[in-house]
Amino acid sequence: MSLQPTSTEDAPSRLAPGLYIVAGPIGNLSDLTPRAAEILRLADVVAVEDTRVSAKLLRHAGSERPMIPYHDHSDERVRQRLIERMAGEAVALLSDAGTPLISDPGYKLVRDARAAGRAVTTAPGPCALIAALTVAGLPTDRFLFMGFLPNKEKARADALAEVAGLRATLVTYESGSRTGKTLAAMAEVLGNREAAVAREISKAYEEVATGTLAELAERYAENGPRGEVVLVVGPPSDEPVEAAEEDVDAALLEAMTRLPVSKAAGEVAKKYGLERRALYDRAQELKDA
Numbered sequence: 633m634s635l636q637p638t639s640t641e642d643a644p645s646r647l648a649p650g651l652y653i654v655a656g657p658i659g660n661l662s663d664l665t666p667r668a669a670e671i672l673r674l675a676d677v678v679a680v681e682d683t684r685v686s687a688k689l690l691r692h693a694g695s696e697r698p699m700i701p702y703h704d705h706s707d708e709r710v711r712q713r714l715i716e717r718m719a720g721e722a723v724a725l726l727s728d729a730g731t732p733l734i735s736d737p738g739y740k741l742v743r744d745a746r747a748a749g750r751a752v753t754t755a756p757g758p759c760a761l762i763a764a765l766t767v768a769g770l771p772t773d774r775f776l777f778m779g780f781l782p783n784k785e786k787a788r789a790d791a792l793a794e795v796a797g798l799r800a801t802l803v804t805y806e807s808g809s810r811t812g813k814t815l816a817a818m819a820e821v822l823g824n825r826e827a828a829v830a831r832e833i834s835k836a837y838e839e840v841a842t843g844t845l846a847e848l849a850e851r852y853a854e855n856g857p858r859g860e861v862v863l864v865v866g867p868p869s870d871e872p873v874e875a876a877e878e879d880v881d882a883a884l885l886e887a888m889t890r891l892p893v894s895k896a897a898g899e900v901a902k903k904y905g906l907e908r909r910a911l912y913d914r915a916q917e918l919k920d921a
């Protein structure tokens with residue numbers, strides 16, 4: 633039995649029952665794929681984050697299908713009802729923008745649909761993190777998507793410290809207004825790496841600013857970029873960092889505000905490629921001073 637919903641030559645008038653994950657545009661309506669539009673026209677019901685936002689896309693797709701609001705934190709009964717419907721009907725899941733489940737609802741719905749033995753199909757399409765990687769000019773062979781970093785300073789620094797030693801490009805979502813602060817925190821914890829700020833991708837004011845984290849933090853210190861933003865940060869340099877003693881001390885003192893001495897020494901050792909034991913001794917000295 634084929635669960636393939638569509639092919640352009642042989643468009644069905646009904647979809648097979650199950651869950652259809654439908655990627656929508658991230659700003660430019662023309663990026664909706666023909667297959668995604670067809671699923672939106674044929675689904676029995678479309679689960680959406682915000683009915684007002686999705687009504688516009690359904691109109692654009694020529695869909696008059698009913699919508700039902702869904703969030704992963706919705707009442708459990710809403711999810712269970714959708715899972716029951718998938719036994720005999722096609723349920724499409726759409727987010728306000730881009731690919732569902734990527735910093736958007738859907739994970740629990742897919743998890744429970746699979747557990748219940750429902751068919752799960754995806755109609756892939758736009759996704760801001762992938763789009764940003766394609767224009768940033770930074771390595772794409774290995775990357776880590778971190779979603780939105782925590783707002784609180786300490787939690788954000790901890791989240792960054794956890795990945796500081798990874799040889800991978802880092803990608804985060806951010807709001808324009810917090811961009812300057814986040815870039816400054818990144819420079820502090822990750823070191824002054826190459827980075828890119830991609831904003832309003834696929835929209836009229838699309839722009840990609842590149843530079844070191846410190847340069848970009850300065851650029852956006854007073855006024856963040858307008859609109860929606862993805863931050864892309866290159867991996868640590870392979871060159872050993874020429875660290876001035878006072879920079880290492882400053883990094884140790886900063887890390888010790890968040891971490892016990894041994895962890896602070898480990899974090900700074902990774903950042904500068906220095907020996908952990910020597911930094912532990914130095915951290916103790918600074919602490920006792």
Ligand code: SAM
Pocket residue numbers: 658659727729730731732733734735736758759760761804805806807830831832833834835860861862
């Ligand atoms: N599911 C979406 C996706 O596939 O990319 C992401 C949804 S998340 C709630 C929204 C965040 O995605 C925004 O705060 C911004 O960081 C990023 N984003 C979405 N559209 C964007 C665009 N056109 N340009 C830049 N960033 C965008």
